Amino acid sequence: MVEGGNRSGEVPGGRTMVSSRAKKVTTHTLQEMKRAGEKITMLTAYDYSLARLVDGAGVDVILVGDSASNVMAGNDTTVPMTLEHMIYHAQCVVNGVDRCLVVVDMPFGSYQGDSKLALKSAIRIMKESGGHAVKLEGGLEIVDSIKRILTAGIPVMGHLGLTPQSIYKFGTYTVRAKEEEEAKRLMEDALALQEAGCFAIVFEKIPANLAKEVSEALDIPTIGIGAGADCDGQVLVLHDMLGITKDFSPRFLRRYADLGEIVDEAVSKYIDDVRGGSFPSQEESY
Secondary structure (H helix, E strand, C coil): CCCCCCCCCECCCCCECHHHHCCCCCHHHHHHHHHHCCCEEEEECCCHHHHHHHHHHCCCEEEECCCHHHHCCCCCCCCCCCHHHHHHHHHHHHHCCCCCEEEEECCCCCCCCCHHHHHHHHHHHHHHHCCCEEECCECHHHHHHHHHHHCCCCCEEEEEECCHHHHHHHCCCCCCCCCHHHHHHHHHHHHHHHHHCCCEEEEECCCHHHHHHHHHHCCCCEEEECCCCCCCEEEECHHHHCCCCCCCCCCCCCCCCCHHHHHHHHHHHHHHHHHHCCCCCCCCCC
């Protein structure tokens, strides 16, 4: 297990951290954290029990990601996720959260190419799940959808770089924006998302130097996954960083636990105890 992290609530010099002062994390809290130079922590969650643990540990943001398609449903891509799926997972997460900001992915087909549909989908997520914000993938091509969603007072997080909902367009999960033209377009997209009103942007699998350059050019926070250490925050898929899933090991992933091994040992011991007659014991019976 990897150790580290400052949970004292203070930064060097004795100043109380913005995140520690926040009884409820909001989009404004994240903006204050960027101004103060404090890193934002974000993890995915898809159910009540794990969301409660993640929130209790002090993470700033929970992303109810459409990556549930991979780690919860066993699909190869995020494309199969529906609006109903996302609302259900978000309901479960919100029920387990007291403090952190809950951002919900808008699934493939719920906003692309139709700003009226995007608004309708976002309103359903907010009303039916109790989530605090939505996340959309894409740049200039979704600005109209973002602006329309914002008219309803719904906060929007952007997502640039590798956008998994477009995997069939890219054909690969390789690092994006390595070439000058695509890097220039990412900068333009990021500025357009900020201008449209996004409160933060996720950068996925882009060169670290580009992520640094764009992060410094923006007033809003950036959150990286495979985008280097100079983003304003970081996000990982919870099941990956806890070692629950083992078949996904990208370069950017750091595993902080091996729960897969722990679960295997516990279940094997349970099987042995049941078959051997030692469970339940007299003390565990009525």
